[in-house]
Structures are given as C-alpha cells and as structure tokens.
Amino acid sequence: MDPMIFLEFSNELTQMKMFPYFDTAHFIVTCLYLRDDLSTGHHAFSRKHPFACWISCMFAAFAGNILSGFLLGEPIMDAFKSTNHVILGTAVWYLIFYSPFDIVYKICKFLPLKIAISIMKEVIRCKKINDGVGHASHLYPNSFLIMIIIGTVKGNGASLVKVIERCLRGVWTPNAIEFLQPSFATKASIGASIIFILDKKTDWISAPHSLVYLGIVIFFVYFKLSSMLLGIHDPFLPFENLFCALFFGGIWDTIANFINARNSGENGVSKVDLNARNGKSEINKKKD
Template sequence: MDPQTFLDIATVVTKLRMYPYFDIAHYILMSMSVREDNHPPSTSGTHLFSRKHPFSCWIATMLMCFAGSIVANLLIGEPLITPFKDHQAVMTATAVWYVINYSPFDVIYKLCRFLPFKLVISCMKEVQRVHKVHHAVVFAMKNYPGSYLIIVTMGVLKGAGYTFMRTFERLLRGVWIPSSNEILQPSFNTKGCLAASILFILERKGLIDAPHAVIFFGVVIFFVYFKLSSLLLGIHDLFVPFENLFCAVFMGGIWDALKQVLSRGEKKAEENGSARGGSAATKSKEE
C-alpha cells in the first residue's frame, strides 16, 4: 500500500466518532456478555434470568456498558454516577439491552451471534477500545503529569474496565465466583490495554518518531487482528508465551526447576543406597 494512502486511512480512523455506531457495538457485546454469563449458548433453559429478574439484568448490563468510566472515576475520586449523566448513551444502551434480551424469537440476539455479524461488531468494539485508551492517557497526562502508574492504570481501566467490573456485576445477579477475577487471571484485553497505554505514553513524550495517526492505527490493527484470531483460530492470549518465559527467568522458575532436579537426584541416591544396603544384608545373612 502506498504510504500516503495508509496515512490517509489512519487519519480517518483516528478521527472517527464513536457515537452511535461504535458505542452500539460495545453495548451489544456487553449485553450479550451478561446474558451468556447467566445462560451460556450451549445450555438450554426455559426460564431465562432476564425474564425472572429484568431489573437486575438491566442494572448489571448498564454497569458493564459504562464500567470503564465508573472504575476510572472510582480511582480518581470522581462521582461514580457521572457516566449516567449522558441520557442519550444510557437510553441507547437500554435499547440495545432490550432487543438483545426481549426481541421476538430472539432474532436480534441470534443475528448478533451469527459469525459474520459478530466479527464486524467485535472489530468495531476494538476501534472503540483504542479510542478510550488513548483519550484516557491524554486526560491522565494532563491532570497527573509524571504519574505514569496512574496514567497507565487509567488507560487500562478505560479500555478494559468491564473485566474488573465483572465480579461486582455478578454479585448483583447472585453469582459469586471469587477465583475468577481480573486481578488473579488478567485477560488479553487488559494486557493489550496496558501495552497500548505505554505506547501512547511514549508517543506523547516524543520517544517514538512517527505520526500519531500511524501509531493509533497500528494499535487498532493489533487489537483487531488478535480479536479475529480469537474468534476464528481460538488464539486467546498472545502474551502467554512471553509471560511463561519471563516467569521462568525472573520469577524463580529456573530455581524451582533446579531444585526439583536436585531433589529427584537426592531421592534416587537414597533409594539406590537403601537397595544396596538391603542386598548386602541379605547376602551376609545367607553366608
């Protein structure tokens, strides 16, 4: 592709407005996530949670739809209810929640789960994710200059806040799974937002000599590519091999392996010594 054409496309992607289409894609995925967490598609049930507890289902879905802003506001001391000031966004999210859960014959939900549609919706969601991460980094660098931990955390929470909200959202639905939370088991989305936040910080500090549109578009391609890999090829986490290598080198993995080898050698030597002692005793007894 011609560099100028690539730059033009990148500039267009950078200037895309998130509302309504990209935000609707996000609301669709969050509504489906809450519904499928109650009743996975592989299970069949006549009494769906949304029928028995519609208010709880709606609250849980709204928390997931606006999770990034809620959790980020909690971090910086802003009112948690601020994201719900945008009535247009709340009404849009509510309309999406309604059609996902209550459309006749579940036609909207089934359509959104149809692979070609799901691919498009997921790619649009990744564009929105990068947009949120970038704006969070810009906001944090203006208000907390030099506080890189806060800046990175803001980028991660805005881009993948719903993964941290999941535990609390489940509590509202009467589900308690303490071993399944984002702190214990970080997802690829959280790790990707962490990497994207660091990249945007380096760009803002002038350590990366490239146009902003190219960097932004490159991050979008990164997220979209691995989302497609997850949906089509089942590759869910790119960072696992690097994490395993890092843990083996710097988190005691080598020493644990060496300790196991030495303990096996000692145990084998003890067993051989015991075997020799037993055979010698048997031989002397025969004599």
C-alpha cells in the same frame, strides 16, 4: 499505497465519532457476554429479575468510566451523564434479551455480523484507552503508572469489575478476579497504554500519533480475529511463561527439583544396596 493517503486515513480514524454505531457495537458485545455468562439460566433470570439484569448490563457497559472516576476521585455518576448513551444501551439490552423468538440475539451471533461487531468494539476500545491515557496525563503529568492504570481500566473495565457485576446478579465468584488470570484484553490494554504514553510523553516514538493509533487498532483487530477464527486466545502466554521462567524463579525451581530428585534417587539406590547387603549377611549367618 500512497503514504499520504495512509496518513490521511489514520487521521480520519482518530477523529471518527463513536456514537452511535461504535457505541452500539460496544453495548452489543457487553450484552452478549452477559447473556452467555448466564448460560442456560438467562431466560429464567431475565424474566424473573429484569431490573437486576438491566443494572448488571449498564454497570458492565459503563464500567470503564465508573472505575476510572472512582480511582481519580471524580463523580462516579458522570458515567451516566449522557442520556443518549443510556437510552442506546437500554435499547440494545432489551433487544438482546427480550426480542421475539430471540431474533436479535441470533442475528448478532451470526458469524459475519459478529466479526464486524467485534472489529468495531476493538476500535472503540483503542479510542477509550487513548482518551484514558490523555485524561490521566492531564491530571497527573508525571505519573506514568496512573496513566497505565486509567488506560487499562478504560480499555477493559468490564473484566476488572466482573466480580461486582456478578454480585449484582446474586452470584459470588471470587476466583473470577481479573488480577488472578488476566485476559488478553487486559494485557493488550496495558501494552497499548504504555505505547500511548511513550508516544505522548517521550521522544522514543517518532511516528505521528495517528499512525501509532492506527497500528494499535490493527493489533487489536488482528488478534481479535485470530481468537474468533483460529482459536488463538492469548498470544502473550508463551512470552509470559518464558519471562516467568527466567525472572520469577521458574528456572531455579526446575534446577532445585532436578537436584532433589537426583539426591532422592541416589538415596533410594543406596538404601536398596544396604538392604541387599543386610539380606546376604543374614543368609550367610543362617547357613553357618
């Protein structure tokens, strides 16, 4: 492939408009997640509490903008300033939950279409992370931590506010806090934010920004497809286990457990020998 064509494609990708097609994919994925999270109770809940169902969907769909606005001291309601996005999200929510015979939900769950929607969702995720890092760098040009936080929030805000979103549906699940068990999307958003920061604020990455952007999109899409088709849900997990074992006490705990087990085993053997000797001495006394 001609490098110039590849570069031109990456430039087109960075300038691609997300509305309405990619935003539609984002709303579809959000509503599918909410419906699957409701499980068998989705029918009764959506019929009995349609307003709460709509509020939770909108909150999850715009979670990245809501949470980033809250963290940056900006108006939270700016997340809903685009009437077109609110109308589009509402239309998708209605069709997913209330279409006749659940036809729209079944179509969206059809594997080839679901793969296409998921790919579009990952493209818009990368776009949001890039925009979040850029916005934070404009406000706080010397704070890499704030850039990472805002980029991550933009990329996977729905998971970060999962507990609040469930509370809007009357469900309290404190164990679902994302910080306890970060999902792959959160970890990947952190990694993508770091790469965008290195690209924007340092000279460590010499490639054009559009190629870096394209590489991150390919990364997201590749692992999303791996998750859907091969069941590889978290490729970071083996590296996390190794890192924790080396730097967060895992290897020392293993050594300590081995030493304790060895000492307890030796103590057990010595006690058995002592009891055996005592038993023999008592037998000899009885014979005498």
